[in-house]
Amino acid sequence: MRNSWLFKRMAAPITLFMAVMLVVMPMQTTFAQDTATACADAERQAESDVSAGTWFAFGCFLGILVYLIGLQPENPPAANLLGKPPEYVAAYTDCYRAKTKDIKSKNALTGCLVGAGVQVLLYAIIIAAADDGDEF
Template identity: 35%
Template sequence: MKVRSTFRILALLIALLIFRSHSVFGRGPRPKKPEVKRKPISAEVQAKRDAEDDLNKRFWIGTGCAFILLPALGCFAGASVARVNPGSDFDAECGLAIGSILAAGPLVLMLGHQPTPPPERFIGKSPEYIVVYTNVYKKRTRQLSRPYTAQGMVIGCVITGGLGILMGQIFENLE
């Protein structure tokens, strides 16, 4: 008896939901939204939006990761060569030096990057607009790239730590 009455109540609720969604209960057509006249967007606002859209997040994460990983990989390579060939003059310090030289590449990318907006965005714009837009675009792009570079550095540290543990295990097993 309870199952039958529960089924009837659920069927009634489902029917009400279906009919309500089809405007049976006299809701009529929805009123149209008033059209809003859009103001021209200022150069600063547009530059900030474009900088956020144009930023290559993966590039900056990869750059930060490479900045940490390259010296560590060089050091690991030096330690590995020194373990495999004890008579050679190559050791972990040489590997660290090579890795540090390799890390100069991402460092140059991070410090020397000068973001420039595409020139087609300036067609029909005044010189004042172009100056303001370019300055804000460069500043905003640099601001946005910092956290992604930091994320990449954290990822690089985690990977380096994992590689260090792995290398330690490998060296223990070799002895």
């Protein structure tokens, strides 16, 4: 008896909640899809725009100067935002920035280390050659 009263009292809010969820859930799914798609698109674009090889070369030849100069050759792909919803724009810009930064810093650092290693090796060869010369 008591359970039946409780059920009647709860039925309306539960039904309302379920009705709202039926509307909200697809919207949330769409939002999540927009964000995921935007991020995937932005990362793909960043990989196209930022050349890993160029940044490796910059790092290799300019070393730490790359960061000091703050080279940023790419023009952001604003046109990719045409016809896209606000959630897409927000996610796209965040992911594009993160990905371009990631590609640049990783490759410039690798280039910097490789460049430094080659320099050390060259100096070692020069010093060794000079030592050999002194022996004669």
